[in-house]
Amino acid sequence: MVKYLARRIFYLILTMFLIASVTFFLMKLMPGTPLNNQAKLTASQIHTIYQQYGLDKPLWQQYVTYIVNAVQGNFGTSFQFSNQAVSYLIGSRIGPSAIIGAQGMILGVILGICTGSLSAIRKNTWVDGTANIISILGLSIPSFVFAILLQYYFGLKLQLFPVAGWGGFASTILPTIALAASPFATTSRFVRTEMVDVMGSDYIELARAKGLSRFGIVFHHALRNSLIPLVTVIGPLAVGIMTGSMVVENIFSIPGIGEQFVKSILVNDYPTIMGVTLLYSGLLCLVLLITDIVYGIIDPRIRLSGKGE
Amino acid sequence: MKFKTVGKLGAVALASTFILAACGSNNSAKKNSVNFRESAEIATMDQSKVTDVVGLTQLGNTEEGLYRIGKDNKIENALATDTKVSDGGKEYTFNIRKGAKWSNGETVTAKDFVFGWQRTVNPKTASQYAYLFSGIKNADKIAANKANYKTLGVKADGDNKLVVTLDRPVPYFKLLMGFPIFFPQNEKAVDKYGSSYGTTSAKTVYNGPFKQEGWKGSNLSWKLVKNPDFWNKSSVKTDTINYQVVKDAGTALNMYNSKKLDQNTLTGDQVKQYKNDKNFVKYLNSSTFYLEFNEKKDKYFKNQKIRQALSLAINRDQFTKKVLADGSEPATGLTSAGLAKDPKTGTDFAKEVNVPEASKYDLAQAKKLMAEGLKEEGMKSLNFQLMSDDTTGAKQSTEYIQSAWEKIPNVKVSLSNIPFKNRLANSQNGKFDAVITAWGADFSDPISFLQLFTTGNSLNNGKWKSAEFDQLIKDAGDKDANNPEKRWNDMLKAERILLKEQAISPLYQQAQSMLRNQNIKGIVYNSAGLNFDYSHMTVK
Secondary structure, three states: OHHHHHHHHHHHHHHHHHHHHHHHHHHOOOOOOOOOOHOOOOOOHHHHHHHHHHHOOHHHHHHHHHHHHOOOOOOOOOOOOOOOOOHHHHHHHHHHHHHHHHHHHHHHHHHHHHHHHHHHOOOOOOHHHHHHHHHHHHHHOHHHHHHHHHHHHHHHOOOOOOOOEEEEHHHHHHHHHHHHHHHHHHHHHHHHHHHHHOOOHHHHHHHHHHHOHHHHHHHHHHHHHHHHOOOHHHHHHHHHHHHHHHHHHHOOOOOOOHHHHHHHHHOOHHHHHHHHHHHHHHHHHHHHHHHHHHHHOOOOOOHHHHHOO | OOHHHHHHHHHHHHHHHHHHHHHOOOOOOOOOEEEEEOOOOOOOOOOOOOOOOHHHHHHHHHHHEEOOOOOOOHHHEEEEEEEEOOOOEEEEEEEHHHOOOOOOOOOOOOOHHHHHHHHOOOHHOOOOOHHEEOOOOOOHHHHHOOHHHHHEEEOOOOOOOOEEEOOOOOHHHHHHHHOHHHOOOOOHHHHHHHOOOOOOOOOOOOOOOOEEEOOOOOEEEEEEOOOOOOOOHOOOOOEEEEEOOOOOHHHHHHHHHHHOOOOEEOOHHHHHHHHOOOOOOEEEEEEEEEEEEEEOOOOOOOOOHHHHHHHOOOOOHHHHHHHHHHOOOEOOOOOOOOEEOOOOOOEEHHHHHOOOOOOOHHHHHHHHHHHHHHHHHOOOOOOEEEEEEEOOOHHHHHHHHEEEEEEEOOEEEEEEOHHHHHHHHHHHHOOOOOEEEEEEEEOOOOOOHHHHHHHEEEEEEEOOHHHHHHHHHHHHHHHHHHOHHHHHHHHHHHHHHHHHHHHHHEEEEEEEEEOOOOEOOOOOEEOOOOOOOOOEEEEE
16 A cells, blocks of 8 residues: 555656646747736847846756746746745635635535435436436536526525625635536436446345335445445546636636636746646646545455555 | 434525525625726736736825826826926926825835836836836936946935936926836835735835725735825825726626626627616727738738728728727727827817828728739739737627628638737737737827837837838927927827828727716726826715
């Protein structure tokens, strides 16, 4: 296990390094400057400003400087927010993103498990049918459309929740629901399929034969076993939430990291692009690693390490 | 059993959610306060670093310079109590108001101007607006690293006298003094916070009508509160301006409609819907959109008839009303309408230029001129690319112009819609045939537009040249610099040449349309420089 973990972490670092390098060079291929006032500046004025930021140096030199600094935890200062350290920008914006992301994920998965099991138990009834329709809608409606609808009806028309903005739990409700839609639908569909499978298996038959109550069977035997494979989809779902949050944050004016990322690319804010890319890819790698480990723990049939260990 | 428990828990959670939500939305509006929207964050509150409109508006309302620019660009004394101009317009002596205070308790003195200006022109600061200092003694040399920044032509004679020496007369110098880049800076505060000066509300000092609170560097809400130490505080009638950054236009409109915002800028689609609303207001910006033809890359664009033919084929009325439909208006020339007025007659420059053929729609004439032009060039057909941004508006523009041009026989146009920064880079590197360019004036003087098209100006993307035009712009800058009327005529003549030769083809002037509660009055708007001045704003 330790050996396995060490190897995975080594790969994780290697992956991050490759991502950083590729992003760096791709980013520098983009035309234009990171200067806000580019339209008004002549080439020589731009050159003078570049000298101050070290952007006039050869590309490999900038690359080496960047990597050396990044390893030491210095991601530079932003161009669009003059003199703000990238680590501070990310730090002050990751909170709201994490809150709505986590809430959306928890809400979506829990609701999904409930709906999924319910429709498996009541297979081929109106309950199942309704649940199916809801989850198909949840999968097919893009989160931004859903977010706009929520905002219009619950924010503007019914005035139940703030239309947008950040401050207090109330302002997180609509974005959370908007983000929860996709994990809800995926989980619900997934749990239903698994559960139907499990419900038809021999040990459920046995439990039923022993005379256990229906809920006992569902909770103690069926649900637990059908949830194991769910761990595999949680990883990709978390990634989906991260990307989905970019749009949702924009619509609800949440000071999160997602929309910051899009903006930084449009304005060539090199240090921010790099910082946020590394953050996202790091999180993604981490989520996948944790999924693999957790899967190995809860399902002994999966072996993490190779043969002979 | 278990399902019941879950159900109860769910009901409690839901109920508490609603109760909390109800608490959250119970925002009582304070009197004399307004809620404004910005569509982007503040990038910085450091006058030497600022480039963004949001930051400039904040600085213009929280800091005070020599002058405030009032309605119709009227120059009003602010920190300057009187001004003496001598040495043929090359020396300005300002008497500085006594008793003005910074928010850290320091007194505002002439030295603060010297410090601030030197800091901005210092190449180490990498200010993107340092070029505006060009004309002040040694500014160009400092920018080129050929002189120390301390040699800049600005001196404090005691605490209350500021003397500025220029390399050449700068006829629009007083207008510049109303722009936040030229406001004073408090040395003590700048030294104290070092490189983090102006990165949060708390790390900025104020000497203007308002003080800023609650901006933490990248958050989306903050406010301006009336500054009790402002020298002219009795003129400030608004206590609080609350700001919320809302990037999504639909969200902003929903917030306005649910009374969470008192003012909201509209997008093109929204303008169509709200242009007859009683709260609809429209401001013409100082930015003109026009076509440039690359005469260096494509020799046929040197042919005036071809340029004129392409210009005549565009119906600007239809284009702005039917295609853009966002409140923009047809442009009749290069200099934007409403920018500057004739010093003698008070007529608007854009109107006085009056070269109607440069923006006329006449398809028959376009076909005729194109046929003649192609013959002169020995060409059978014209095939080129039109470049612009990749925004929805820009795409609509290029598609419309393409269809207009292809109504001329033997003209084929392909489109290239690329991101803004790419477009700028390609324009400056000459990698285009025809491009839609936008230029916004830095200050309310036609020269801000006209100087672009002098020979050798690196922002003259099409490389059009005219010796007569160059001479007129030169005269306006030296020979006639101290004679407002002659200078005005030089500029008029210059723009007429530019338009008659169709160096550019004017397209439209952009407008900012918004919804604003009618109880808000007294906002001063100028299309160039500081756009919105709230120092005299009232809320009923």
